[in-house]
Amino acid sequence: MTQKQKCRIYSREDFGELLKAGQLAAHILNYITPFVQKNVSTAELDRLCHEEILRCDAISATLGYSGYPKATCISVNHVVCHGIPSERKLKEGDILNIDVTVILNGWYGDASRMYCVGKISKKAQELIDVARNALSLAVDLVKPGIYLGDIGHAIQTYVESRKFSVVRDYCGHGIGRVFHDNPTVLHFGRPQTGLLLEPGHVFTIEPMVNVGEYKTKLMADGWTAISCDHSLSAQFEHTIGVTETGRQIFTI
Numbered sequence: 640m641t642q643k644q645k646c647r648i649y650s651r652e653d654f655g656e657l658l659k660a661g662q663l664a665a666h667i668l669n670y671i672t673p674f675v676q677k678n679v680s681t682a683e684l685d686r687l688c689h690e691e692i693l694r695c696d697a698i699s700a701t702l703g704y705s706g707y708p709k710a711t712c713i714s715v716n717h718v719v720c721h722g723i724p725s726e727r728k729l730k731e732g733d734i735l736n737i738d739v740t741v742i743l744n745g746w747y748g749d750a751s752r753m754y755c756v757g758k759i760s761k762k763a764q765e766l767i768d769v770a771r772n773a774l775s776l777a778v779d780l781v782k783p784g785i786y787l788g789d790i791g792h793a794i795q796t797y798v799e800s801r802k803f804s805v806v807r808d809y810c811g812h813g814i815g816r817v818f819h820d821n822p823t824v825l826h827f828g829r830p831q832t833g834l835l836l837e838p839g840h841v842f843t844i845e846p847m848v849n850v851g852e853y854k855t856k857l858m859a860d861g862w863t864a865i866s867c868d869h870s871l872s873a874q875f876e877h878t879i880g881v882t883e884t885g886r887q888i889f890t891i
Contacts, residue, residue, distance in 0.1 A: 644821040646813060648839035654880050654887060657815065657841060660697075660741060660748030661878050661889025667691055667739045668752050675735070675754040678728050681713040684737065685724035692741055700740035700747055700818050707862060712738040712751075714863075719847050719855050719872040720809050721862045731757040734767065736874045740818065747814050749843050750890035751876040762850060763871055769801045770848040770873035773826075777844045781836065781879050781886035787824055788832030794846050795827035806847035806872070808855045809864065813842045814878055838883045845876035 649657065670691050671684055689710035692699050699710035707723075714722035714736045715729070722736075729735070738751035753767045773794045780790050798805045811824030822834045826846040834840075851870030858865060866872050880887045 644823070644834055646821045646834065646840055647815055648837065649815055649841050649880065650839065653815065654889075656744065656746045657748070657878070657880060657889050658887070660743040660746040661750065662748070662891070663692075663695055663697055663741050663743050664739050664748035664750040664878075665890045666695070667741065668737060668750060671737060672754065675756065676729065677731055677756055680726050680728045681715065681722070681724040681735070682726050684713060685709050685711045688737070688739060692739075695741075695743075697741045697743040700742050700749075704818065712736075714738070714872070714874070716871055717866045717869045719806055719849070719864045719866055720874060721864055723860060723862055729756045732759050732763075734759055734763050734871065734873065738874075738876065745816055747816070747818055748890060749814055749876065749878050751845065751874055753873050753875060765801075766803060766848060766850055766871055766873045769798060769803050770846060771875050773798050773805075773846045773848060774844060774875040774877060777826075777846065778877060778879060778886065778888060781881060783836055783838055783881060783883065785836050786831050787822060787834045787836070788828040789830050790844065791825040791828030791833070792830045798846070798848050804849045804851065804853035806849060806853050806855060809847055811843040811845045811876075813840075815841050836881045838881050840881040841878065843876055843878050845874060847872055847874045
């Protein structure tokens with residue numbers, strides 16, 4: 640059954656603009672890598688990212704979005720997503736996701752990846768590997784004629800086969816000239832359900848994977864989502880466009 644969502648179709652020229660925005664988001668994630676060290680605060684990482692975004696003649700999409708106070712989301716250890724950068728200093732063994740969304744010439748680029756502080760546990764490394772692999776296998780499936788449910792099912796099947804869980808409360812989304820748009824991209828589901836992909840569809844895939852249960856809890860700040868059992872969480876994200884023959888990854 641196809642998903643009844645009206646989704647924007649972007650042109651080849653639009654894809655060129657999306658690539659520029661996506662590559663900038665990837666650049667920011669590359670730029671911040673050497674600064675992710677013990678005793679550096681997440682607020683300092685956010686400041687450095689914001690300065691680089693501005694230097695590249697872009698703006699942060701998250702700063703001021705529905706009242707969000709920072710230029711990035713930085714989620715440490717059991718924070719699943721939307722962690723607000725703070726004066727908390729990183730310590731040995733921490734894992735963290737940095738999520739960057741930029742606006743360049745009116746186009747959005749959205750990506751995130753995991754970082755490690757010093758030596759991390761074997762379980763944390765396995766979690767990160769599974770989250771990365773889940774995104775990779777999902778991206779490889781994207782092409783015309785595939786249902787979003789096929790992608791969600793593949794992610795869920797793989798992650799659960801590795802004895803981890805996929806977060807249900809947060810999902811990928813359409814993106815382009817709008818930050819959050821149709822379609823809704825679930826990271827779990829049943830084959831041959833959801834939107835049937837067509838050339839010109841653009842969206843993020845961003846599976847969140849927990850060591851323990853998939854359930855999350857929203858903190859009092861209204862943004863920070865944590866795993867209910869305080870187990871570690873990991874996430875990777877790309878912005879993808881459907882082409883005539885397959886897919887284009889914008890955020891590399």
